[in-house]
Amino acid sequence: MIINKNDKKLDDIKNRGAAMEGDYLHTASEIISNVRKNGDKALFEYTKKFDNFDINKDNIKVSRQEIEEAYDNTDEKLIESIKKAHDNILAFHKLQMEKTWLYETKHGALLGQKITPLDSAGIYVPGGKAAYFSSVLMNALPAVAAGVKDISMLSPAVNGKINSAVLAAADICGIKDIYKVGGAQAVAAFAYGTESVKKVDKITGPGNIYVAMAKKLVFGVCDIDMIAGPSEILIIAGDNAEPKYVAADMLAQCEHDELASAVTIVWNKKLAEEIEKEVKKQLEILPKKNIAKVSIEKHSAIILVDNLDEACEIANNIAPEHLELYIDDALSHIGKIRHAGAIFVGSNSPEAAGDYFAGPNHVLPTGGSAKFFSPLGTYDFFKRSSIIYYNKASLQAGSDDIITMAENENLQGHANSIKFRV
Amino acid sequence: MIINKNDKKLDDIKNRGAAMEGDYLHTASEIISNVRKNGDKALFEYTKKFDNFDINKDNIKVSRQEIEEAYDNTDEKLIESIKKAHDNILAFHKLQMEKTWLYETKHGALLGQKITPLDSAGIYVPGGKAAYFSSVLMNALPAVAAGVKDISMLSPAVNGKINSAVLAAADICGIKDIYKVGGAQAVAAFAYGTESVKKVDKITGPGNIYVAMAKKLVFGVCDIDMIAGPSEILIIAGDNAEPKYVAADMLAQCEHDELASAVTIVWNKKLAEEIEKEVKKQLEILPKKNIAKVSIEKHSAIILVDNLDEACEIANNIAPEHLELYIDDALSHIGKIRHAGAIFVGSNSPEAAGDYFAGPNHVLPTGGSAKFFSPLGTYDFFKRSSIIYYNKASLQAGSDDIITMAENENLQGHANSIKFRV
Numbered sequence: 001m002i003i004n005k006n007d008k009k010l011d012d013i014k015n016r017g018a019a020m021e022g023d024y025l026h027t028a029s030e031i032i033s034n035v036r037k038n039g040d041k042a043l044f045e046y047t048k049k050f051d052n053f054d055i056n057k058d059n060i061k062v063s064r065q066e067i068e069e070a071y072d073n074t075d076e077k078l079i080e081s082i083k084k085a086h087d088n089i090l091a092f093h094k095l096q097m098e099k100t101w102l103y104e105t106k107h108g109a110l111l112g113q114k115i116t117p118l119d120s121a122g123i124y125v126p127g128g129k130a131a132y133f134s135s136v137l138m139n140a141l142p143a144v145a146a147g148v149k150d151i152s153m154l155s156p157a158v159n160g161k162i163n164s165a166v167l168a169a170a171d172i173c174g175i176k177d178i179y180k181v182g183g184a185q186a187v188a189a190f191a192y193g194t195e196s197v198k199k200v201d202k203i204t205g206p207g208n209i210y211v212a213m214a215k216k217l218v219f220g221v222c223d224i225d226m227i228a229g230p231s232e233i234l235i236i237a238g239d240n241a242e243p244k245y246v247a248a249d250m251l252a253q254c255e256h257d258e259l260a261s262a263v264t265i266v267w268n269k270k271l272a273e274e275i276e277k278e279v280k281k282q283l284e285i286l287p288k289k290n291i292a293k294v295s296i297e298k299h300s301a302i303i304l305v306d307n308l309d310e311a312c313e314i315a316n317n318i319a320p321e322h323l324e325l326y327i328d329d330a331l332s333h334i335g336k337i338r339h340a341g342a343i344f345v346g347s348n349s350p351e352a353a354g355d356y357f358a359g360p361n362h363v364l365p366t367g368g369s370a371k372f373f374s375p376l377g378t379y380d381f382f383k384r385s386s387i388i389y390y391n392k393a394s395l396q397a398g399s400d401d402i403i404t405m406a407e408n409e410n411l412q413g414h415a416n417s418i419k420f421r422v
Numbered sequence: 423m424i425i426n427k428n429d430k431k432l433d434d435i436k437n438r439g440a441a442m443e444g445d446y447l448h449t450a451s452e453i454i455s456n457v458r459k460n461g462d463k464a465l466f467e468y469t470k471k472f473d474n475f476d477i478n479k480d481n482i483k484v485s486r487q488e489i490e491e492a493y494d495n496t497d498e499k500l501i502e503s504i505k506k507a508h509d510n511i512l513a514f515h516k517l518q519m520e521k522t523w524l525y526e527t528k529h530g531a532l533l534g535q536k537i538t539p540l541d542s543a544g545i546y547v548p549g550g551k552a553a554y555f556s557s558v559l560m561n562a563l564p565a566v567a568a569g570v571k572d573i574s575m576l577s578p579a580v581n582g583k584i585n586s587a588v589l590a591a592a593d594i595c596g597i598k599d600i601y602k603v604g605g606a607q608a609v610a611a612f613a614y615g616t617e618s619v620k621k622v623d624k625i626t627g628p629g630n631i632y633v634a635m636a637k638k639l640v641f642g643v644c645d646i647d648m649i650a651g652p653s654e655i656l657i658i659a660g661d662n663a664e665p666k667y668v669a670a671d672m673l674a675q676c677e678h679d680e681l682a683s684a685v686t687i688v689w690n691k692k693l694a695e696e697i698e699k700e701v702k703k704q705l706e707i708l709p710k711k712n713i714a715k716v717s718i719e720k721h722s723a724i725i726l727v728d729n730l731d732e733a734c735e736i737a738n739n740i741a742p743e744h745l746e747l748y749i750d751d752a753l754s755h756i757g758k759i760r761h762a763g764a765i766f767v768g769s770n771s772p773e774a775a776g777d778y779f780a781g782p783n784h785v786l787p788t789g790g791s792a793k794f795f796s797p798l799g800t801y802d803f804f805k806r807s808s809i810i811y812y813n814k815a816s817l818q819a820g821s822d823d824i825i826t827m828a829e830n831e832n833l834q835g836h837a838n839s840i841k842f843r844v
Contacts, residue, residue: 286838337536372805411678416673418774
């Protein structure tokens with residue numbers, strides 16, 4: 001798995017999540033139209049068809065009793081850990097909250113930006129094996145930090161049940177309504193509302209390809225988060241990096257999914273070999289060996305480069321979701337990283353700490369989109385309104401220019417609205 | 423045009439931009455696939471077909487000579503006004519820039535958020551009558567304020583020419599490459615790159631329905647701005663509002679487009695009647711009377727309510743693109759407005775001042791999307807990367823909880839990456 005920096009495998013890794021759309025888009029589009037037109041009726045029919053769950057307006061919502069049962073069915077120690085993670089994540093996201101501001105111009109105008117939380121947010125949580133309580137925390141708490149009052153959730157219910165730890169986490173986060181539906185039909189229900197499901201202003205959360213396409217299609221009707229692809233890590237490992245830790249962090253990524261990717265960049269051949277050996281050794285005893293083996297072999301690599309600068313150049317080109325800067329004096333080098341979803345700095349900062357507990361969000365841009373997307377954050381759950389307060393003096397000072405510009409765009413009505421006033 | 427607050431015309435106004443998608447989406451999807459696959463060849467063919475312009479790799483870019491000619495063909499007074507507007511808009515958008523920050527936890531971890539400008543941005547400018555130099559300023563300058571180095575633009579060239587004032591404004595903003603292409607094919611070129619057109623990280627700017635659908639489809643390949651619908655204003659006019667100004671502001675909105683909307687809310691019947699009279703009077707002498715008449719009659723109204731609070735409730739429900747708070751002591755009431763793209767405060771703040779000159783952006787969320795979208799801003803042209811720096815103490819303090827959570831999600835590899843370290 002050790003390759004040099006010009007190996008074409010790097011391109012294969014970058015493009016591994018590229019195939020999308022086509023038929024999926026068409027199917028999602030049909031489902032959305034149907035739910036938009038027929039509301040609950042369509043939503044219930046799709047749920048019967050795809051999730052094999054007989055749903056109606058009386059059993060679509062998780063009851064208080066089901067929540068209590070979920071707590072009973074969850075390890076107490078886990079509940080305590082979830083609560084601590086909750087506090088850390090909420091504390092960090094409160095730091096991302098912004099304030100309304102005003103700025104005074106030389107002519108006495110006040111210009112500014114008003115911050116208002118969204119009225120509502122909806123979280124999509126996948127069903128089955130991909131039902132992670134950590135996703136609930138990471139999607140709900142930025143909305144809580146922003147001051148969103150009405151947070152709801154939907155998740156496909158396998159045999160009418162949603163994972164207990166997921167329900168407990170949702171309750172700990174203060175999520176109000178939890179609906180037992182999933183798929184493109186559920187996204188449509190959140191976007192347009194049905195008799196049973198309340199429309200939301202923003203939909204976030206991971207899902208399969210139909211969910212991703214549905215989110216794309218309803219974008220604009222409500223807001224959505226980014227479109228998530230398969231997960232990835234890039235580790236820049238300096239001479240003193242511990243091979244055992246590097247290998248463990250690679251495998252932590254690769255156990256997620258056969259399409260996951262772990263790339264480590266080194267400038268020390270011996271280190272590369274030691275990491276490779278450790279990966280093989282740790283892989284043998286990993287419970288999810290079968291998954292990790294595929295992603296290690298197909299989508300992962302240890303790349304040999306000449307030095308740190310070259311490593312950073314490749315990292316910025318890949319723009320990984322997770323980046324570990326596992327080098328000496330790591331924090332002083334973060335300026336070299338332009339594109340990454342999250343930067344884990346130094347030997348004591350494994351990705352797993354950020355996945356669950358540290359505070360920053362684990363919903364991160366994948367597949368190179370860290371070049372333009374940010375982690376999910378509190379800023380996703382408030383919006384800005386511009387404030388323009390002109391007084392007589394500021395309007396007078398600008399009037400000639402405004403009229404000139406309006407008339408040059410053939411918008412005489414715009415010009416009139418100034419002329420009449422001055 | 424005077425209606426009461428329960429009139430169903432209000433719903434018609436809210437839904438006037440709703441019909442979309444369907445065939446447009448399919449056509450845009452085909453065009454994108456073709457450009458993605460065949461690059462310049464497809465881009466040139468579509469440009470010949472749709473814009474009737476024989477384009478090739480030698481004439482696709484606007485030359486320095488064409489820029490010089492554009493300056494010569496533009497009124498000097500207009501150039502001066504554009505430069506002043508440039509300075510105001512840039513100054514305001516610099517205030518929206520954020521800084522990298524770090525926060526220290528009680529166990530000595532450093533958590534934070536790194537701010538990095540996008541590498542590149544691409545602006546779409548429509549051709550023909552909708553080629554507005556003000557759009558260039560409003561799309562380019564937030565990117566400039568964010569520190570984006572590589573800003574390019576594309577616009578369909580009618581007979582091979584782009585509007586002179588548009589070219590001059592682009593040059594004043596420091597835009598590097600200007601391509602003479604438009605439509606869904608141009609959006610695809612920006613998203614995927616072709617031999618002639620450089621791929622960008624984010625596409626912004628208005629366009630027709632094919633452009634809007636194409637942007638939706640490439641979302642994720644690059645970032646896009648919001649999907650713009652027809653423009654609108656909502657004016658809350660108190661007892662002392664001057665009917666002549668209110669009418670002028672309504673007509674300024676309505677001259678844009680037959681689908682534009684101007685809604686004024688009052689709690690004074692006499693004022694309502696005076697505004698109505700003024701609208702009729704001013705409409706008669708408006709150059710774009712034919713357009714404005716349709717939008718006034720079909721999509722505009724003066725709504726009579728009981729008081730300011732009721733007016734604000736309707737405003738928040740509509741979530742207008744532009745909101746004029748034309749009441750006494752207006753600034754003290756902005757807390758009552760939760761949803762609006764931009765709030766114009768008091769009698770001296772007509773929308774036209776903000777459209778061109780004051781500084782805040784004129785690219786604003788339409789069609790009720792101010793409930794969740796913000797004005798285009800500097801924050802659209804940088805992204806955040808999370809920073810997680812744990813030391814031994816902070817990793818030790820969190821290790822038990824992280825391991826508990828990882829094991830409960832059946833991710834032993836994640837747990838191992840912590841166990842090995844502590």
